[in-house]
Amino acid sequence: MKLIDIGINLMDHAYDHDREEVIKNAAEAGVSPLIITASGEQGSLNSALYANKYNAAHPGALYVKAGIHPHEAKNWRDGTMDFFRDLIRENTGIVAVGECGLDYNRDFSPRDLQRKCFVKQAELAAEFSLPLFLHERDAGQDAGRPAFADFSAILEEHIKSVPAAVVHCFTGTGDELDHYLSLGCYIGITGWICDERRGSHLWDLVKRIPPDRLMLETDGPYLLPRNLPFKVKSKRNEPKYLPHIAETLARLLDKDPHILAGETLENTGRFFLSACK
Numbered sequence: 001m002k003l004i005d006i007g008i009n010l011m012d013h014a015y016d017h018d019r020e021e022v023i024k025n026a027a028e029a030g031v032s033p034l035i036i037t038a039s040g041e042q043g044s045l046n047s048a049l050y051a052n053k054y055n056a057a058h059p060g061a062l063y064v065k066a067g068i069h070p071h072e073a074k075n076w077r078d079g080t081m082d083f084f085r086d087l088i089r090e091n092t093g094i095v096a097v098g099e100c101g102l103d104y105n106r107d108f109s110p111r112d113l114q115r116k117c118f119v120k121q122a123e124l125a126a127e128f129s130l131p132l133f134l135h136e137r138d139a140g141q142d143a144g145r146p147a148f149a150d151f152s153a154i155l156e157e158h159i160k161s162v163p164a165a166v167v168h169c170f171t172g173t174g175d176e177l178d179h180y181l182s183l184g185c186y187i188g189i190t191g192w193i194c195d196e197r198r199g200s201h202l203w204d205l206v207k208r209i210p211p212d213r214l215m216l217e218t219d220g221p222y223l224l225p226r227n228l229p230f231k232v233k234s235k236r237n238e239p240k241y242l243p244h245i246a247e248t249l250a251r252l253l254d255k256d257p258h259i260l261a262g263e264t265l266e267n268t269g270r271f272f273l274s275a276c277k
Helices: 018-029 042-058 072-074 079-088 111-128 146-161 176-181 202-208 237-255 258-273
Strands: 005-006 031-036 060-068 094-103 134-138 165-167 186-189 212-216
Touching: 005 212, 005 237, 005 258, 018 031, 018 042, 018 237, 031 042, 031 237, 042 060, 042 079, 060 079, 072 094, 072 111, 079 094, 079 111, 094 111, 111 134, 111 146, 134 146, 176 186, 176 202, 186 202, 202 237, 212 237, 212 258, 237 258
Parallel strands: 005 031, 031 060, 060 094, 094 134, 134 165, 165 186, 186 212
Antiparallel strands: none
16 A cells, blocks of 8 residues: 655654654654655755655655744744745655644634735645645634635635645544535545544544545644554654555545545546645
8 A cells, every 4th residue: 555644743742762663663664755844944944855855865755845833923033935935846745835824723823924924825825836735724613704714715815826735634624624625625634534533523524525526644743643543652643553544544435445545546647736736
């Protein structure tokens, strides 16, 4: 089974002691290349530098998404747009802008700054004809869905200006899924579907995702699949567990895992790696 992890926070401190081993273990499990998620200026730079260094010996093993997570929106400055322009021009391995969007769940950055940061990154993606890697998380079921409303309004305004967009780690409602699909978005599915406590509502929803709009990710080191058939020493997620997520999803879709893997592989290559050609 051949898979690509579209969302791995590879520069996270959880991987500091064995980063290369994580990459090698993923490749041995059939998961390669990896597409690194960054969350700010320094994180994007570090990811690009590491990918360049690693790829010198292992060509095509790593690609990078460059952007500012909504948690870090407060750090947007006058020179940020130029910083990312230079970074993208100098690194051919950057294949998307993001992770960007809105997060009203923790509000680590003021909401007005989150919206501004999101718009700027949508403009950056349009400028360089790069796809968007999107994050949307709301305050909770009891607080309504203001993030989805604001997120959708911004997305609708800019979606036609970018080549493609994927809603990373989708955990929303059926109506939200239908809306994203109506805009032409791809949907990223994580090990959330492996958690019967909070992910069971996705078990029916994933059946509504067209085969050509589905991609897979671990979002490691987060979201370790809860239903792994073996115990792990830590709660750290890794790309080597992506085949388990694919197999879980295949069972829900009543589909051969290898067929599902082939479909997601084609989607991922079309979405991200066309930027490298």
